[in-house]
Amino acid sequence: MFTGLSAFPLTPMNEQGIKEQEFTQLVARLAQAQVDSIGVLGSTGSYAYLSVEERARVAKLSVESAAGVPVVVGIGALRTRDVLANAEHAQQAGAGGLLLAPVSYQKLTDDDVFNLFSTVSRAISVPLCVYDNPGTTHFTFSDELHGRIAELPQVRSIKIPPVPYNLEDAKARVARLRALIPNDVTIGISGDPAAATGLLAGCEAWYSVMGGLYPELALALTRAAQAGDAEQAQTRSDALAPLWALYHDYGGSLRVAATIAELTGRASAPCLPQPLNTLQGEARQRVAAVIEALDLH
Template identity: 70%
Template structure:
């Protein structure tokens, strides 16, 4: 579950509720593409905008629609009490694992973050992936803190942000972290534009937002890297530069992915929780042109 391509689908929704049929179809498409795992209720899944009941429902839909593909469910929340409740809901839904980011409003310190993971791990019967995403949580993990948390009994993977630089520079960063964690804890890369480099540099898996919409294209990159064909993996990723540029232009992947799903008729408009909105006007048309050129699948 913590190696290869873990695809993180959109949770399409409006102010009236979750588009359950559309979400189920997205999950079934990922299973048909034979992704290695599915990550429900990640950042692309807009977990922070949903109620407990909505999150429990999404977890149940994901597991029920995924067949034998393992499903990891995001359980991040502001209070440890709520994280524990969400962890229980995810396990009751049949999740194969959980994903936990140190969500905060007040800035957290290292001891508070360690305490969060320690408390949650004591309550879990499934594996946990540490979600290192300073762009949304505004908390920066040190390698030393990752090393402490990785010793906890349920921790099986660390989802790190994309690392800039060439393959050798990224390899050095990955190896520094790997020296501090147990051998059975994997390192997965996120940040789709930098993922091919991360895989080529020794990351065990790719936690992919765009893979939740175009799994076959992202599987081709993943499988090339797994086969040791770094040149092919990097070339396939470089071909997607217009898409990566769109991510950077619009503050990340979520608005772009939701717009792409709308353009392709996979979800209804609106598909994001207000105040978030998909792209409009010239930006929407520009993305439509990019998608037509790239022919993603």
């Protein structure tokens, strides 16, 4: 668990509800590609926009469609009571692991976040991944706080933000965190453009948005890095530079991934929760051009 490629699909939806058939088709495709795990209800899965009941339904559909591939379910919410409810529903559905971000409206303190993870870790029976995503939560973990949380029961992975692109700097960043956490807690890289560097620097997992759409491409990069083939891993990442540029220019991966899903028929429009929208106009034309140039059909 929490090693290799964890592919994160979209949760296609409109204001009437989740597009269940489209979602299960995305999950089934990941299972067929034999990714190491499937991560649902992460940021790419728009977890923050769904009710507790909708999230329970997504967890159930995920496990049913995953053909035995472990499913990691995001459980983050504003209130601890809802986090615990999400955790219980995910476990009842058969989730292999849970993913928890410290979601907030009011600014959280380190003690708030530690107490959240302490409460949840003692209430669950499956492994837990710490979701460190300051871009959405606006909470910044220190390595020392990660070290405290990593000692809690059931905590088995930390999903970190992108590492520096210089490999030596990336290795140093991973080593600093590794020195503070138990050996049985993995470090996973997020931020697709930094995946090759992160894996080569010592991260054991890649929590991937691109993997949710193109699992074969993401697996090839992951396996090259796991085999220590730095040249092949970096070459595969460099070949996707036009895609990474879209992430950079359009505010992250979610809108880009959702736009790709609409343009390639993986999801019908609209597929994001309002008020979010996929890219339109010239931006959408640019995404279409990258799909053609990289043969991302």
